[in-house]
Amino acid sequence: MTPKGVTLNTNSHKIKFARRFIRTLLKMRKNAPSSSSIEEIRKRSQRIKIAAYSSMAHAVGSRRAWSRAILFKLRNRARHHGMMRRRSMKKRVIKNDPPGDQSQTNKLRQLVPGGKAMDMCSLLEETAHYIRSLSTQVKVMQTIADHFSK
């Protein structure tokens, strides 16, 4: 085990993510083995998507602001349904963005979970981490899909 606080260990996140995500997939398959209507597939792909983001947030844990934001949203999902929908929440935006980049920065804030409440430095740091985690997530999902379709 690596001590907390060291630089991002993508590999361990990758394994943790894969384990959690595959476990969820297998559970879904077991619970609904022969459901193949278009409606079912659509609903399930929504659940798979949420499972993917949630698994990654759990794999990263609560040390990152973006994963905390996802975990927080998930916890409130029972009440507010449709976690991945962007809500027009009025959150205060901390203003120390470099002038001229205003609109790009705001767009970035919309895309990074929890981004609306971050100062500029945190936003950039969290974005870098989020991108790396997202690419890992995509790679693992791709690998699983390829294995399934063999």
Place this chain on the structure above:
Amino acid sequence: MSSRRSRSRQSGGSRITDDQINDLVSKLQQLLPEIRDRRSDKVSAANVLQETCNYIRNLHREVDDLSERLSELLATTDTAQAAIIRSLLMQ
């Protein structure tokens, strides 16, 4: 939650400097396949941020597509294939 923490870090007297921002922006640039290899003085910060947004949107789209694909595959996989996937877990 997180904002409180990061703000207290700031309020310790050290204002965020342009150098810090530039440093973080070029770190971000390294992660973007489209502009990774371009010299950092040729790419503006706004440019990096724009590419970052595009890249994140692409990744989100890929997650959407893969979720759909996995959902379709889940309907057709048999137990033997599931066992293979399970064995991946053990590696």
